[in-house]
Amino acid sequence: MKEANMTNKFTGYKKLSINDLKKFEYNLEHIRNAAIFFKDHFLSKEMIYSTEKESTSVIFQRSNFMHLCGIYYEPGASEFFNLALLKQIDLNKVYIKNDGTTFQKLSVLSSIDFLINPEITLSSGAIYLNLSFDKALRTKTRVFALTLINDNHLFIPQSLLNLRTMNDFPKGNKIIGIKSVHLEDKTEIIYL
Numbered sequence: 001m002k003e004a005n006m007t008n009k010f011t012g013y014k015k016l017s018i019n020d021l022k023k024f025e026y027n028l029e030h031i032r033n034a035a036i037f038f039k040d041h042f043l044s045k046e047m048i049y050s051t052e053k054e055s056t057s058v059i060f061q062r063s064n065f066m067h068l069c070g071i072y073y074e075p076g077a078s079e080f081f082n083l084a085l086l087k088q089i090d091l092n093k094v095y096i097k098n099d100g101t102t103f104q105k106l107s108v109l110s111s112i113d114f115l116i117n118p119e120i121t122l123s124s125g126a127i128y129l130n131l132s133f134d135k136a137l138r139t140k141t142r143v144f145a146l147t148l149i150n151d152n153h154l155f156i157p158q159s160l161l162n163l164r165t166m167n168d169f170p171k172g173n174k175i176i177g178i179k180s181v182h183l184e185d186k187t188e189i190i191y192l
Contacts, residue, residue: 116178145169
């Protein structure tokens with residue numbers, strides 16, 4: 001009885017089984033590399049994506065990363081990000097989604113650098129597979145979409161979707177400019 005309660009401690013999540021553990025261990029380096037990517041290019045920065053018609057500002061926080069991976073980490077979201085950078089994630093504290101989407105999300109982490117190259121588009125909000133979002137950055141080649149929600153005209157990452165198995169996701173508009181502005185010293189980096 002006690003074991004069953006531990007499995008359902010976090011609604012929608014479960015502990016890693018032996019098979020899940022092997023798959024998760026395989027993805028640890030992808031998780032770390034994605035955390036490094038977000039730290040280097042997004043953390044403490046405003047990322048601005050421009051199309052011919054609009055500009056959209058994205059703000060990433062440490063606490064967003066865990067959700068993008070489809071994981072619940074018992075010590076918390078920010079701690080998961082910090083420990084991913086240090087290669088110190090405690091696998092006994094990792095919970096994955098019951099619906100199987102955790103490994104779909106982890107499988108696209110190795111392509112996350114598309115977020116700073118011209119192979120990305122910006123689509124308007126929609127409801128897709130019961131997920132409501134305000135905007136999405138997606139790869140032109142149907143690898144992944146990063147859904148965004150509006151928080152006082154700044155957009156924050158909401159979910160990472162693996163598009164390889166999904167059809168009819170909004171294509172979006174071509175990105176013609178990508179730049180970051182550091183939130184403290186206002187240093188700009190132009191990516192596109």
